[in-house]
Amino acid sequence: MPRYMDIHDGFVGVTQEQFEEAHRHDLAIQDEEGVSFDQAWLDPATGRAFCLSTGPWGGGGMRIHERAGHPTEQVYELAVEVS
Amino acid sequence: MPRYMDIHDGFVGVTQEQFEEAHRHDLAIQDEEGVSFDQAWLDPATGRAFCLSTGPWGGGGMRIHERAGHPTEQVYELAVEVS
DSSP: OOEEEEEEOOOTTOOHHHHHHHHHHHHHHGGGGTOEEEEEEEETTTTEEEEEEEOSSHHHHHHHHHHTTOOOOEEEEOOEEEO | OOEEEEEEOOOTTOOHHHHHHHHHHHHHHGGGGTOEEEEEEEETTTTEEEEEEEOSSHHHHHHHHHHTTOOOOEEEEOOEEEO
16 A cells, blocks of 8 residues: 655644644544554654655545644655665 | 654656665665664655654764765754654
């Protein structure tokens, strides 16, 4: 299934606890779009967050983020990956 | 040790093989800055790549990327993380 990275801006000063809370809102409804939010990271100094997900299409994760209260339009389909 | 995400632009149409080759150049010299490049992803349609690393400071990874031939100045320190 395709993997996606999305970027959120504007999370300056957000704490670990607040970020986990936001993530929980995604997890609670992700099944409704067949999405799995796998990992997420935040740089609280710049307010930029990164969210790695898998799902049938990129729009599904964006719908979940929007419904969870933190919409973004910056999403990238990761057709190439190394680890 | 701090974790970092860096962004590279301009990799439109880069293949899995080419991306792995670029990554190998990083891995070959990463120890010289005490950096570990852990994962990397690419959206070849937009040319944007994401690179997750750990290291003593963000500049170390950027030095490695520069020496490996793919410099970037877009680096974020990921003080907050969920998985």
